[in-house]
Amino acid sequence: xxxxxxxxxxxxxxxxxxxxxxxxxxxxxxxxxxxxxxxxxxxxxxxxxxxxxxxxxxxxxxxxxxxxxxxxxxxxxxxxxxxxxxxxxxxxxxxxxxxxxxxxxxxxxxxxxxxxxxxxxxxxxxxxxxxxxxxxxxxxxxxxxxxxxxxxxxxxxxxxxxxxxxxxxxxxxxxxxxxxxxxxxxxxxxxxxxxxxxxxxxxxxxxxxxxxxxxxxxxxxxxxxxxxxxxxxxxxxxxxxxxxxxxxxxxxxxxxxxxxxxxxxxxxxxxxxxxxxxxxxxxxxxxxxxxxxxxxxxxxxxxxxxxxxxxxxxxxxxxxxxxxxxxxxxxxxxxxxxxxxxxxxxxxxxxxxxxxxxxxxxxxxxxxxxxxxxxxxxxxxxxxxxxxxxxxxxxxx
Numbered sequence: 362x363x364x365x366x367x368x369x370x371x372x373x374x375x376x377x378x379x380x381x382x383x384x385x386x387x388x389x390x391x392x393x394x395x396x397x398x399x400x401x402x403x404x405x406x407x408x409x410x411x412x413x414x415x416x417x418x419x420x421x422x423x424x425x426x427x428x429x430x431x432x433x434x435x436x437x438x439x440x441x442x443x444x445x446x447x448x449x450x451x452x453x454x455x456x457x458x459x460x461x462x463x464x465x466x467x468x469x470x471x472x473x474x475x476x477x478x479x480x481x482x483x484x485x486x487x488x489x490x491x492x493x494x495x496x497x498x499x500x501x502x503x504x505x506x507x508x509x510x511x512x513x514x515x516x517x518x519x520x521x522x523x524x525x526x527x528x529x530x531x532x533x534x535x536x537x538x539x540x541x542x543x544x545x546x547x548x549x550x551x552x553x554x555x556x557x558x559x560x561x562x563x564x565x566x567x568x569x570x571x572x573x574x575x576x577x578x579x580x581x582x583x584x585x586x587x588x589x590x591x592x593x594x595x596x597x598x599x600x601x602x603x604x605x606x607x608x609x610x611x612x613x614x615x616x617x618x619x620x621x622x623x624x625x626x627x628x629x630x631x632x633x634x635x636x637x638x639x640x641x642x643x644x645x646x647x648x649x650x651x652x653x654x655x656x657x658x659x660x661x662x663x664x665x666x667x668x669x670x671x672x673x674x675x676x677x678x679x680x681x682x683x684x685x686x687x688x689x690x691x692x693x694x695x696x697x698x699x700x701x702x703x704x705x706x707x708x709x710x711x712x713x714x715x716x717x718x719x720x721x722x723x724x725x726x727x728x729x730x731x732x733x734x735x736x737x738x739x740x741x742x743x744x745x746x747x748x749x750x751x752x753x754x755x756x757x758x
Contacts, residue, residue: 389425392416392754393473393493397456397482399430399447401440406587407670408481408500411538411561411744413443415477415498418745419754420444427473429463431456457483457522461490477752481667483522486529496534496752500667501542501689502526502549509664510591527551536748538668541688557751560693561668562741567650568677570733574654580611580719583656583680585649585671586663588619593662593685595621596706598628598638603712605637608719612637613660616644616652653678657725658718661690664705669693672700673739676732681725683714699732 398405400413416426420443432438432449440447448467451459464487472493478485479498488495502523507516527550535556537543543556582604586592597613604611615625615638622640629635644652653659659675659682666689672682673693682700684690694700701714718725 389423390474391471392419392424392426393468393476394426394428394479395430395460395476395485395487396428396479397431397453398433399428399449400442401436401447402430402433404587407561408479408667410670411500412479412498413445414562414741414745415748416445417443418742418749422749422754424754427468429460429468431459453482457485460485460487464490475752475754480526483519484526484529486522486525488529488533495530495532496536497530498536498748499542499546500538501665502545503665504545506591506665510589523549534752536751539666539689539692541692542667545688557747559744559747559751560739561670561673562744563670563673563677563736563739564741565677565737567646568653568674568736570677570679571651571654574651576657577655580608581656581658582611582613582715582719583616583652583659583675584613584662585616585653585659585674586661588615588617588621588625590621590624591664592621593664593705594625595628596662596685596708596711597660598625598632598634599708600712600715601629601634601637602632603709604715604719605634607712607716611715611719612639614639614641614652614656616641616649618642650674650678653680656680658683658715660715661685661694662705662711663687663690666690666693673732673736676700676729677736679729679733681718681728682732683711683718695731695735698728699735700728 394412394416396412398409400409419426427446427448429448431451431453436449438449450463472491476487476491476493476495477498478487481500503519507519535546536559537556538561540558543558546556547553584594601613629638653675659680661669661672661684663685664687669690672684675682676699682694684694684700684702685705686702687705691702694702696702703711703714
């Protein structure tokens with residue numbers, strides 16, 4: 362990584378790709394973005410924030426932007442979000458099947474100048490359904506990690522669709538958010554010259570240190586994320602008894618909700634650590650930030666991430682990090698500098714890393730200081746600009 366803000370590499374135009382038109386006075390080229398969720402979706406997260414920042418930059422460059430997403434209970438079929446037209450069609454479970462018809466019936470006359478598909482669930486195979494140029498944003502692909510979350514038939518479906526990506530998107534440019542995702546795409550057969558790495562940004566007005574907020578008096582581990590099986594929080598539960606054996610007053614606070622919560626609560630009971638675990642549910646952003654500032658260490662135990670936005674946010678808040686040594690997280694955490702990385706699934710080593718950070722004030726302070734410095738490199742405006750440049754989205758002439 363070099364300079365301030367996100368880092369980009371590669372980015373040469375692939376075979377058959379043409380540059381998107383620049384925006385001249387009196388014209389407004391049309392950019393269509395496709396993603397399973399939009400910012401109003403109840404489960405919108407880091408992937409949606411990332412796409413939003415890119416699309417806001419396109420609006421600033423004078424493009425007409427449409428965001429096609431799945432519907433959700435209470436969501437209207439069409440709305441406006443910060444200058445972006447939002448269309449909601451289908452539902453989360455059939456969205457990729459609905460996209461072809463929507464492109465044919467509603468978005469073909471005239472076709473968009475550029476379609477950007479954000480592949481963060483399963484691919485919609487957009488190049489098959491439109492005459493427009495198609496580019497792709499890929500936070501990460503699931504691969505075999507799909508079997509950790511879904512039943513075997515569903516996981517096989519995901520893996521089969523992902524296997525089509527190199528062929529279906531063979532003329533597309535790709536923007537990815539980490540070197541790990543880039544390497545995954547290359548291993549799948551996508552030419553390195555069509556892939557650009559642009560790291561995620563950060564809102565420094567929100568995620569920052571606050572001298573008026575003190576660290577908890579009690580040693581506190583914080584997890585922030587969706588409560589799904591593939592996020593790895595059950596691994597933290599298994600490590601917690603050994604942490605408490607070395608740091609008896611420690612506790613784990615959990616911010617987030619999701620379908621795996623009941624299993625996690627049962628695991629805490631079974632392991633005898635329920636009294637040391639607080640499930641806080643979904644919290645407003647300001648409260649989440651305050652909890653990050655107060656925590657002694659933020660833990661990120663996922664076996665695979667696109668980038669790992671929460672660990673950079675934690676660093677900006679002046680909090681040390683312990684994370685899985687897994688794709689994405691080994692890019693967003695600088696090993697033994699901004700955080701400690703632990704082989705995924707190793708209960709003993711995770712417990713040791715957490716206990717070390719909780720018990721060693723000097724280590725916590727060193728990791729926190731380096732995390733603040735690392736976080737300064739990233740901003741959302743820089744991410745948006747670099748991403749659009751890589752995708753060939755010009756500005757007003």
